[in-house]
Amino acid sequence: MISDFKITEFFCLIDDFCTEINQVIDKNALETCSKIVRRRKPKLTQSEIITIMVLFHFSGFRCFKHFYIEYVSKHLSKEFPDLVSYNRFVELKKRCSVPMILFLQMHCLGQCTGISFLDSTTIKVCHYKREKQNKVFKNTAKKGKGTMGWFFGFKLHIIINEKGDIVDFLITQGNIDDRQPLKDKAFHNRVFGKIFADRGYVGKELFEQLFVDGIHLVTKIRKNMKNTLMHIYDKIMLRKRAVIESVNDILKNVCQIEHTRHRSFDNFILNLVAGLIAYSFYPTKPNITLVRDSFIFFVGYRY
Structure with a gap:
């Protein structure tokens, strides 16, 4: 349904972009007043989450939940070894709104x-x-x-x-x-x-x-x-x-x-x-x- 070449191509482009964006954000971020700063990272990276969301629009599925549970979890477990549950994925993808919009503006417009x-x-x-x-x-x-x-x-x-x-x-x-x-x-x-x-x-x-x-x-x-x-x-x-x-x-x-x-x-x-x-x-x-x-x-x- 979705070739490995497309998955690799999407992931490489998005991963390089997310790496550059995160470096810029960390360099220009304001210091927090709190002494305790949580640095724990989720299993799925931003580039993996964005890749899965973009691949959904190539899959032909009408429902993203069905696509994630029936296709990604069963057939793309090798490409994404650290998959989380669907409910957790819905929570994580909200963190990727800024990188996705910037990627669209900087790399996808003609x-x-x-x-x-x-x-x-x-x-x-x-x-x-x-x-x-x-x-x-x-x-x-x-x-x-x-x-x-x-x-x-x-x-x-x-x-x-x-x-x-x-x-x-x-x-x-x-x-x-x-x-x-x-x-x-x-x-x-x-x-x-x-x-x-x-x-x-x-x-x-x-x-x-x-x-x-x-x-x-x-x-x-x-x-x-x-x-x-x-x-x-x-x-x-x-x-x-x-x-x-x-x-x-x-x-x-x-x-x-x-x-x-x-x-x-x-x-x-x-x-x-x-x-x-x-x-x-x-x-x-x-x-x-x-x-x-x-x-x-x-x-x-x-x-």
Whole structure:
């Protein structure tokens, strides 16, 4: 199901990163006032915990508990000789939130090439009619409306390049407008050139703000708007914007960043971050091939 090469590759990359991060933290950590400092380390290291969490998104299992008990404990005991119980693993993985987020930010995000695609997707935590009964995401998740109707949860905003690599991402509550994250320069600080988005991002103020920052926002016009001239290249690229829809489909149905079995907000964030890390290591991603010949651009999908 999961090759030994992938397990070794993941573990080596994550272990080297965790070693460097721990050295930086120990060097810059503040001294504690308490005389007694507990130095006991758990059996499973941070790199082993992160590796298991990322491998779950390659396994095809729908439930992490079933994956850990039925697959990791039985078939990966040689790779992880110091496995702990499932309940203990759930307690330990919360300590790995900072290294996982830093690893995603520093090693898994792609580079902007001047051609970017922007979209948001809903992350449902339960059915919207049961929002008042949900205690895990009380006061955190919000009710919103997307293209598929009402939902209760969060929104994942992602920017990708034409190669299918995620350039940047942002998580917001479900009732936040799609245009609001773009107004924050920290979200598009790594982006330049043109961004192709859907009609939900139409806005004169947003367009002018991004244009000052060196970004050209290209969207289709709405039905009640006057028609405007557009370059043929921009029209072709808008038709190929479906590539980001394919990325969202992989994140939700293959990497499983969305499910309704969360028991804490920390586990929700860790599952989403692990899914984004797993996607960055996928060998094939939805992408677009751009070929220049005599100033004519030929655009097509490549899988």
